[in-house]
Amino acid sequence: MTATVAQTFFDFYANNPVGVIDQNLWDDKTPEVIMNFQKGPTIYTPLIQWTTRSQETGALNSQFTELIEGDVNNDPISFEAQYIPEPAGVDSRSRWLTTNRYGDKVQLAKTSNLFQMWKMSGGRDWRGLLKGVLGNNVRRKFEILSRNAYLAGPKNFWTYGGSAVDFSGINSTAKFGLGIANAWNLRLGNTGSPIIPGASAGIKLCITPPGSVYDFQESLAGASQSEASMWRDAIIGQGVLNYEIGSYKNIRFMEVPNDNYGQNSAILYNSGPIEIQAKVTSPIARGAGSPNPEAEKVDGVWYVGQKGVAHYIQLANTTDMSGFALNDMVTIHTVRTNAYGIEGGVDPLSGLTITRRIVKINEGAYQLSFDRPVMYPYTTEVDAEYDPGTYAYVTKGTHVAFNLVLGSAGGIMGNVNKPLEFYEPEPVDDFKSVWRFVWDAVVGYNIWEPNVFECHFTAVSLPKPGGIITPPLPEGS
Numbered sequence: 001m002t003a004t005v006a007q008t009f010f011d012f013y014a015n016n017p018v019g020v021i022d023q024n025l026w027d028d029k030t031p032e033v034i035m036n037f038q039k040g041p042t043i044y045t046p047l048i049q050w051t052t053r054s055q056e057t058g059a060l061n062s063q064f065t066e067l068i069e070g071d072v073n074n075d076p077i078s079f080e081a082q083y084i085p086e087p088a089g090v091d092s093r094s095r096w097l098t099t100n101r102y103g104d105k106v107q108l109a110k111t112s113n114l115f116q117m118w119k120m121s122g123g124r125d126w127r128g129l130l131k132g133v134l135g136n137n138v139r140r141k142f143e144i145l146s147r148n149a150y151l152a153g154p155k156n157f158w159t160y161g162g163s164a165v166d167f168s169g170i171n172s173t174a175k176f177g178l179g180i181a182n183a184w185n186l187r188l189g190n191t192g193s194p195i196i197p198g199a200s201a202g203i204k205l206c207i208t209p210p211g212s213v214y215d216f217q218e219s220l221a222g223a224s225q226s227e228a229s230m231w232r233d234a235i236i237g238q239g240v241l242n243y244e245i246g247s248y249k250n251i252r253f254m255e256v257p258n259d260n261y262g263q264n265s266a267i268l269y270n271s272g273p274i275e276i277q278a279k280v281t282s283p284i285a286r287g288a289g290s291p292n293p294e295a296e297k298v299d300g301v302w303y304v305g306q307k308g309v310a311h312y313i314q315l316a317n318t319t320d321m322s323g324f325a326l327n328d329m330v331t332i333h334t335v336r337t338n339a340y341g342i343e344g345g346v347d348p349l350s351g352l353t354i355t356r357r358i359v360k361i362n363e364g365a366y367q368l369s370f371d372r373p374v375m376y377p378y379t380t381e382v383d384a385e386y387d388p389g390t391y392a393y394v395t396k397g398t399h400v401a402f403n404l405v406l407g408s409a410g411g412i413m414g415n416v417n418k419p420l421e422f423y424e425p426e427p428v429d430d431f432k433s434v435w436r437f438v439w440d441a442v443v444g445y446n447i448w449e450p451n452v453f454e455c456h457f458t459a460v461s462l463p464k465p466g467g468i469i470t471p472p473l474p475e476g477s
Helices: 010-015 053-058 124-151 180-188 210-221
Strands: 049-052 062-069 088-096 098-111 204-208 244-248 251-253 274-280 331-332 354-362 367-370 392-397 400-406 412-423 434-447 455-457 462-464 468-469
Touching: 053 062, 053 412, 088 434, 098 124, 098 204, 124 400, 124 434, 124 455, 180 251, 180 455, 204 210, 210 251, 210 400, 210 462, 274 400, 392 434
Parallel strands: 049 412, 204 251
Antiparallel strands: 062 088, 098 434, 204 400, 244 251, 274 392, 331 354, 331 392, 354 367, 400 455, 412 434, 462 468
């Protein structure tokens, strides 16, 4: 086993991501660059119901208990009886609200702020820009935590397309289809508060990625005229939800938008059957992995990343590189799991699971380059004892659609122990030159009513430049 070196505060203090940026030096021939960080949508976060119970009580976790009333015996008793032989039973059940601490930071050295060409809000000061990045970090982190809260629910409430019983059966026969709608109407809702304020209790909400909508509409095209006519497009101005596209059999559909890089939070990328899994055999530094911006453009448009980094990630020299193709969406991860029916599969809940699109393949050197840099350093061996020399895995597999269906509100309860707080610590080095902006919060996500929502997993069609990534055929087809 490799020996670990104890790390101190000062090992992290001067860690300066901005310092690696070498495409920001002023050149009179280079025009100004306006940095636009657009706020993205929140889909899953508004679904969570929040309480401040643990904050009010001072407890890290809170227990909620309710009585269970006994069964009712409707047999008659004798007219002569002087006693009820068995009193009605009373029992109890409880559930817990737990919490964890979450946070993040951005920081830079003063020297990174002195000579640079990018102009933000009329000035050339990084600090305002980084505060905006930190605020966006809060939104993105809570959004993924809210999505993952539903994925942490009991698997006996999970359903799958086709005949699949776990992710191993996700293939072209397990696309999103019509038949599940009647089952959702039977299983979900009609209890508690409607998930859509003001809607009737029978209305369900399905939050789904664009690929599932594509597959659903394909199935509508082949349905009978009476079945197909039940689809109703969303009409602007008639109480439509953000990103709502229509309704079918009491179920309103909301399509999760892709981000600026074509990725979607309702897709569990490469989480199904694995086509190829390669080992990353060299550490990945922050900012590495995209082509050289001085020599190559991504998609014929973008000069991506910095000059002074590796413009690829290094795979093991035993990798069958023919398994990768341009524009494949692959997942870089450090955790492998069997929890979803795939041996050594991708763990979509891990914080170090990211997805990138391949834009360059160097087969002879066993190297891949991506549409954008890897923004978190993968510099620690995933398992120094049993898998030395491996810093991450790159997996290409079947993509799985996460279709979240809600019948009533209250499926997930959030617990706020310590509200979100921002900090700007004083620099502590000799020159007071390291600026840091930090946030943290102590919150928890807890399954509260597992019977009012359903996680439905299907195969999914994905867009790629100039085409479509279609789900694979079953093995042996």
